[in-house]
Amino acid sequence: MKDCIEELALFGGSPSFPEKLHVGRPNLGDRERFLARVNEMFDRNWLTNNGPLVQELEQKLAGMLGVRNCIVLCNATVALEIAVRALGLTGEVIVPSFTFVATAHSLQWQEITPVFCDIDPDTHTLDPQAVRRMITPRTSGIVGVHLWGRPCNVEALTEIAESHNLKLMFDAAHAFGCSHNGKMIGNFGNAEVFSFHATKFFNTFEGGAIVTNSDELAAKIRLMKNFGFAGYDNVIYVGTNGKMTEICAAMGLTGLESLDDFIAVNHRNYRRYSAELADIPGVSLIKYNDKERCNCQYIVLEIDEGKAGLNRDYLVEVLHAENVMARRYFYPGCHRMEPYRSYFPHAELLLPNTERLAQRVMSLPTGTAVDEEDIKAIGRIIRLAVSHGGEITGRLAKTKTGLI
Numbered sequence: 001m002k003d004c005i006e007e008l009a010l011f012g013g014s015p016s017f018p019e020k021l022h023v024g025r026p027n028l029g030d031r032e033r034f035l036a037r038v039n040e041m042f043d044r045n046w047l048t049n050n051g052p053l054v055q056e057l058e059q060k061l062a063g064m065l066g067v068r069n070c071i072v073l074c075n076a077t078v079a080l081e082i083a084v085r086a087l088g089l090t091g092e093v094i095v096p097s098f099t100f101v102a103t104a105h106s107l108q109w110q111e112i113t114p115v116f117c118d119i120d121p122d123t124h125t126l127d128p129q130a131v132r133r134m135i136t137p138r139t140s141g142i143v144g145v146h147l148w149g150r151p152c153n154v155e156a157l158t159e160i161a162e163s164h165n166l167k168l169m170f171d172a173a174h175a176f177g178c179s180h181n182g183k184m185i186g187n188f189g190n191a192e193v194f195s196f197h198a199t200k201f202f203n204t205f206e207g208g209a210i211v212t213n214s215d216e217l218a219a220k221i222r223l224m225k226n227f228g229f230a231g232y233d234n235v236i237y238v239g240t241n242g243k244m245t246e247i248c249a250a251m252g253l254t255g256l257e258s259l260d261d262f263i264a265v266n267h268r269n270y271r272r273y274s275a276e277l278a279d280i281p282g283v284s285l286i287k288y289n290d291k292e293r294c295n296c297q298y299i300v301l302e303i304d305e306g307k308a309g310l311n312r313d314y315l316v317e318v319l320h321a322e323n324v325m326a327r328r329y330f331y332p333g334c335h336r337m338e339p340y341r342s343y344f345p346h347a348e349l350l351l352p353n354t355e356r357l358a359q360r361v362m363s364l365p366t367g368t369a370v371d372e373e374d375i376k377a378i379g380r381i382i383r384l385a386v387s388h389g390g391e392i393t394g395r396l397a398k399t400k401t402g403l404i
């Protein structure tokens, strides 16, 4: 156990972890169950194109979420693109900048302008007052992001969308298995999109889904994800290839059988982090609403440099040296990435909360790859770093190591 800063790996000590501990290591279900499904798939010799495993996964997901339609796709980015197109979005669409860049790219890819809107500093999701201010005659829709699985202010956004005749959809990439006012995420807005990427707590290797209670929209999406084919030789729509393969669906069906275990591990890890990090000045763990269902897949800290004595970037450097690969999600914000930075060079003036959070927020490893001892060790590193925050800041500022 380290108790002086000379023992920190950053200053020449040996790393607390012999191997890198990453954010977003995959949660794997039962390997035998997965392989049995794959064997059956080979016996059928049906590898893709709406096979039985894809159909079964869609039914199970729709049932679990209580939503009329679930269309699984090759990944969430293509799912967002298809949902945006199926909803007929054009011109400008209001989105947060504090999100993974795919939210913005799914619009820009089809030459729709993402208009970055500020977030509420407490919830990290779209601030409805700010959304109202961003509406112009060119606005066609709003894409909210349920960041960290914490639902947007769905009621306020729905009200705004209805009163301005805008479409409303949600990037629910973080919110699979979460609820809002007792109703599962997947039932809000015109459509919601999940990601089943390997780094998300439930995965299909790569994958995603669009869920909607509109049968008409679902029919359109089904055409669009399959080149617009409405039967052999009959194309009735412009489409793309967004299909999920059978092997990905096999992974999903297997993961679903362990979903409750994954969630229980995430909750256990969250409680342990919460205990380990309690009372460290300037370090606060974001809270989840314990009256709702929550996948708890992100351990997100906000670092207040004034109280901690060191900033978020220096703390991340300390952790990386110890092989704890904390991430600065979502730094620096989409508005500071290309092409958006060039298109809207002054966007940050309208995004004070986004700017501030992007400097303060970091994510720590969790999921089935992380155990109690790991969390204790991570907690001790953070506690040690903060108790010598000023000294670490002084040393790092001098050496100008330059982060990552």
Ligand SMILES: *Cc1c(COP(=O)(O)O)cnc(C)c1O
Binding pocket: 075, 076, 077, 078, 099, 100, 102, 103, 145, 171, 173, 174, 195, 196, 197, 206, 207, 208
């Ligand atoms: C992961 C993620 C995506 C993209 O998902 P893919 O399945 O990797 O395409 C989109 N939005 C958010 C908020 C994400 O975290």
